[in-house]
Amino acid sequence: YFFVTSSLLLRYFFIASSLLPHYFFVTSSLLLRFFFITFSLLLRFFFITSSLLLRYFFITSSFLLHYFFVTSSLLLHYFFITSSLLLYFFFITSSLLLRFFFISSSLLLRYFFVTSSLLLRYFFIASSLLPHY
Numbered sequence: 001y002f003f004v005t006s007s008l009l010l011r012y013f014f015i016a017s018s019l020l021p022h023y024f025f026v027t028s029s030l031l032l033r034f035f036f037i038t039f040s041l042l043l044r045f046f047f048i049t050s051s052l053l054l055r056y057f058f059i060t061s062s063f064l065l066h067y068f069f070v071t072s073s074l075l076l077h078y079f080f081i082t083s084s085l086l087l088y089f090f091f092i093t094s095s096l097l098l099r100f101f102f103i104s105s106s107l108l109l110r111y112f113f114v115t116s117s118l119l120l121r122y123f124f125i126a127s128s129l130l131p132h133y
Helices: 002-128
Strands: none
Touching: none
């Protein structure tokens, strides 16, 4: 029994010792495969998300810059249009007011001189007729 059991134990020991490197290499290759697969997936996920984030960042920044420049140009455009229109209306109204002022003052002066000359004429006519009466 001793020799049978020892031979069986030795046989199982040698079988197990011959299988241990195989299982070690199989498990290490599986662990390395799992490590490299997860590492590649993590790198792929990192690069995909970083590229998407950069893409959306540049798209949104370009849209924001576009709308900023469009709105600023429109605001400047409307500012210059309204300022030019206000200046135009200011100069038109000031010229019309000055024209009205000069026309009315010339008319008033004309009527003043006409009436004063007529009054002076009638005064001289009346003063020249007074000695006859």
